[in-house]
Amino acid sequence: MKATIKDVAREAGVSVATASNAMNNPEIVKPQTREAVLEAARRLNYVPNANGKRLRARESRTIGLFVNAMTGEFYGALADSMNQVCRAQGYELDICIVADIDSIRFRLQDHSMDGAVIFWDAVNEEAAAQMAESDCPLVFLAVNQQGAHSSGILFQSREHGRMAADYLYGLGMRRLMHVFGIAGNYDSEMRRQGFLEGLEEHGIPREEVRILEGRFERGYAYREMRKYLQEGNPLPDAVFAANDLSAIGCIAALNEQGYRVPEDISVMGCDDISLSEYITPALTTIRTQFEQTGTQAAQEVLRLIRGEAGRLMQQEGMIVVRKSCRIRKETAG
Amino acid sequence: MKATIKDVAREAGVSVATASNAMNNPEIVKPQTREAVLEAARRLNYVPNANGKRLRARESRTIGLFVNAMTGEFYGALADSMNQVCRAQGYELDICIVADIDSIRFRLQDHSMDGAVIFWDAVNEEAAAQMAESDCPLVFLAVNQQGAHSSGILFQSREHGRMAADYLYGLGMRRLMHVFGIAGNYDSEMRRQGFLEGLEEHGIPREEVRILEGRFERGYAYREMRKYLQEGNPLPDAVFAANDLSAIGCIAALNEQGYRVPEDISVMGCDDISLSEYITPALTTIRTQFEQTGTQAAQEVLRLIRGEAGRLMQQEGMIVVRKSCRIRKETAG
DNA sequence: ACAAATCATTGAAACGTTTCGCAAAAAAGG
DNA sequence: CCTTTTTTGCGAAACGTTTCAATGATTTGT
Numbered sequence: 001m002k003a004t005i006k007d008v009a010r011e012a013g014v015s016v017a018t019a020s021n022a023m024n025n026p027e028i029v030k031p032q033t034r035e036a037v038l039e040a041a042r043r044l045n046y047v048p049n050a051n052g053k054r055l056r057a058r059e060s061r062t063i064g065l066f067v068n069a070m071t072g073e074f075y076g077a078l079a080d081s082m083n084q085v086c087r088a089q090g091y092e093l094d095i096c097i098v099a100d101i102d103s104i105r106f107r108l109q110d111h112s113m114d115g116a117v118i119f120w121d122a123v124n125e126e127a128a129a130q131m132a133e134s135d136c137p138l139v140f141l142a143v144n145q146q147g148a149h150s151s152g153i154l155f156q157s158r159e160h161g162r163m164a165a166d167y168l169y170g171l172g173m174r175r176l177m178h179v180f181g182i183a184g185n186y187d188s189e190m191r192r193q194g195f196l197e198g199l200e201e202h203g204i205p206r207e208e209v210r211i212l213e214g215r216f217e218r219g220y221a222y223r224e225m226r227k228y229l230q231e232g233n234p235l236p237d238a239v240f241a242a243n244d245l246s247a248i249g250c251i252a253a254l255n256e257q258g259y260r261v262p263e264d265i266s267v268m269g270c271d272d273i274s275l276s277e278y279i280t281p282a283l284t285t286i287r288t289q290f291e292q293t294g295t296q297a298a299q300e301v302l303r304l305i306r307g308e309a310g311r312l313m314q315q316e317g318m319i320v321v322r323k324s325c326r327i328r329k330e331t332a333g
Numbered sequence: 334m335k336a337t338i339k340d341v342a343r344e345a346g347v348s349v350a351t352a353s354n355a356m357n358n359p360e361i362v363k364p365q366t367r368e369a370v371l372e373a374a375r376r377l378n379y380v381p382n383a384n385g386k387r388l389r390a391r392e393s394r395t396i397g398l399f400v401n402a403m404t405g406e407f408y409g410a411l412a413d414s415m416n417q418v419c420r421a422q423g424y425e426l427d428i429c430i431v432a433d434i435d436s437i438r439f440r441l442q443d444h445s446m447d448g449a450v451i452f453w454d455a456v457n458e459e460a461a462a463q464m465a466e467s468d469c470p471l472v473f474l475a476v477n478q479q480g481a482h483s484s485g486i487l488f489q490s491r492e493h494g495r496m497a498a499d500y501l502y503g504l505g506m507r508r509l510m511h512v513f514g515i516a517g518n519y520d521s522e523m524r525r526q527g528f529l530e531g532l533e534e535h536g537i538p539r540e541e542v543r544i545l546e547g548r549f550e551r552g553y554a555y556r557e558m559r560k561y562l563q564e565g566n567p568l569p570d571a572v573f574a575a576n577d578l579s580a581i582g583c584i585a586a587l588n589e590q591g592y593r594v595p596e597d598i599s600v601m602g603c604d605d606i607s608l609s610e611y612i613t614p615a616l617t618t619i620r621t622q623f624e625q626t627g628t629q630a631a632q633e634v635l636r637l638i639r640g641e642a643g644r645l646m647q648q649e650g651m652i653v654v655r656k657s658c659r660i661r662k663e664t665a666g
Numbered sequence: 667a668c669a670a671a672t673c674a675t676t677g678a679a680a681c682g683t684t685t686c687g688c689a690a691a692a693a694a695g696g
Numbered sequence: 697c698c699t700t701t702t703t704t705g706c707g708a709a710a711c712g713t714t715t716c717a718a719t720g721a722t723t724t725g726t
Contacts, residue, residue: 001468002442006712015675016677020715021675024714028675029674048712048713049444049712049713050445051388051444052384053712053713054713055382055385055682057681060384069409071409073404075409080404083430087432094428095412095428099420109335135334248611275608338683347705349684349706350705351706363705366705384683385681385682385684386683386684387683388681389684390685
């Protein structure tokens with residue numbers, strides 16, 4: 001039915017070995033025969049069987065990306081940017097949406113990929129270290145891991161928290177609130193910690209910073225903020241939310257209770273999802289540069305495949321100033 | 334280094350054939366020996382080589398998804414929902430972001446997938462028909478194609494346009510505007526056509542419907558609408574935009590020129606991206622039900638793999654009523 | 667013109683599986 | 697206790713490649 005390399009060889013009147021060489025090691029076969037082989041392949045519509053090829057060659061020229069899901073802006077950007085790098089280097093990108101950690105372990109060992117990038121919620125330092133023992137080159141996103149064949153790329157979440165603290169303090173904010181993400185989540189914890197540390201350096205003790213739960217969700221943050229306001233608690237000068245979605249939830253609650261952003265209170269997010277640009281007021285936030293992360297991760301895994309040693313890397317962020325934060329005259333220096 | 338089935342067989346004191354059977358055809362091997370094999374496999378951390386397996390078994394239990402890119406809400410939802418169905422049926426989902434149509438053709442023939450869903454801009458009916466000649470089961474999204482091993486799933490874009498026309502007419506709108514998408518794009522053309530047809534059935538001739546270019550982009554629609562208003566053209570009763578993004582652009586331009594939505598003018602979108610719920614006013618739009626499409630597509634490709642015949646399917650839409658359209662008293666029946 | 671060196675091609679083995687047909691062993695029937 | 701049937705396990709072939717070592721053909725050097 002479907003043409004194999006044998007058929008091509010027969011059609012071109014050469015041995016299988018020569019046919020293979022004509023296609024994969026063009027330089028060692030006489031131009032004339034090579035052309036004959038290629039022509040035969042074309043005529044027969046030959047497409048090499050990927051499984052035979054990978055089995056024998058002991059490499060798949062595929063790199064994997066393991067994620068929990070693809071819904072959400074980050075994932076698409078990550079995948080697209082990784083794909084671009086991989087393609088340019090002659091690799092396929094194989095995106096695996098995976099529900100349990102064991103299937104990651106399994107797939108890493110079944111020889112279907114030469115290396116992988118792992119961005120998976122429940123992969124912590126311990127799990128990562130264990131996975132890294134396989135000889136498959138691995139890049140972990142948001143995990144502190146570094147080994148012979150494994151690298152980690154950390155989002156500077158603590159640093160992001162600090163940036164927010166500095167920025168808001170610089171605008172004259174003194175009574176701060178933080179909308180927390182998810183307990184145990186690395187980025188969550190780091191953002192909070194960095195924010196509190198940054199404020200402490202400006203002389204604001206962490207006990208004075210009000211913490212609300214947000215769970216990274218718009219709705220949850222909205223409800224928590226509404227409850228907070230309805231209970232008659234004091235309005236802070238500014239809010240730093242653990243992500244844009246919860247910042248947007250806060251703004252909705254604030255507006256609903258008659259407060260204006262940024263006139264009465266400033267709100268700052270984190271992530272810079274595309275939505276943030278379009279809401280009113282446009283959200284001031286910290287951009288985590290998704291595409292750049294993908295590019296970096298792909299390049300890193302290719303580097304590991306080349307045999308270079310693993311390392312720990314950082315992914316920088318930057319403040320994107322829009323309309324949701326405004327200087328506070330009374331206190332600003 | 335890495336354990337193969339031979340090692341497992343030796344460790345368990347059985348032949349390779351038995352080892353294989355113990356794992357894949359448990360019923361034909363004595364419980365006692367089966368347990369021994371499984372135990373040996375566990376001890377050696379055995380993971381079957383996917384390439385050997387697929388080569389011999391002549392199936393990969395993998396289904397492919399070919400797309401132009403993963404950025405954009407639709408793709409994530411599509412991938413996640415497909416993944417869920419595939420997983421439940423014991424298949425892997427292999428997402429391929431692909432830059433040229435020939436690599437689709439290639440991948441379809443290299444035996445790395447048992448079937449595929451194709452949602453790729455430049456795959457038109459002609460290209461689809463050609464691809465369908467391969468014996469790989471194929472489901473095309475937004476392409477009119479049906480064959481022995483191939484199905485098409487059409488978005489009811491014309492129907493969506495009609496729904497918008499009916500809805501807006503029912504609210505009392507008589508002077509309508511349509512913000513067009515991209516010329517040549519199937520959904521674009523169909524939405525416009527359906528919208529105009531629908532209005533005609535209500536006695537509004539298509540010449541009276543003002544058409545603006547929107548290119549599916551927020552910024553482009555914004556500029557076109559601004560220009561339109563600044564030139565002193567009459568304000569329509571309602572706008573139906575080809576997608577939510579351009580609807581949002583229109584609203585921004587309208588607000589900027591001092592018009593209120595929906596008090597002065599109604600605006601309706603199409604797609605129901607998540608953003609639409611959060612802007613003010615929350616956008617009335619037509620939901621195209623991304624997840625459902627993915628589920629349907631995955632089920633269909635599995636159906637084709639089972640050997641059933643291809644067919645043509647429709648993907649329904651529904652109006653999501655929010656705040657951006659309001660009844661118009663003067664004319665409403 | 668002959669040996670040496672280079673070039674082009676090839677047969678066969680190997681990659682890790684599954685599966686077919688057969689043999690051995692066990693169970694059942696008389 | 698012998699035959700028949702059923703159960704269990706095995707050897708070997710096959711899937712489609714790549715690649716190694718070897719062979720034969722051609723060119724080079726003297």
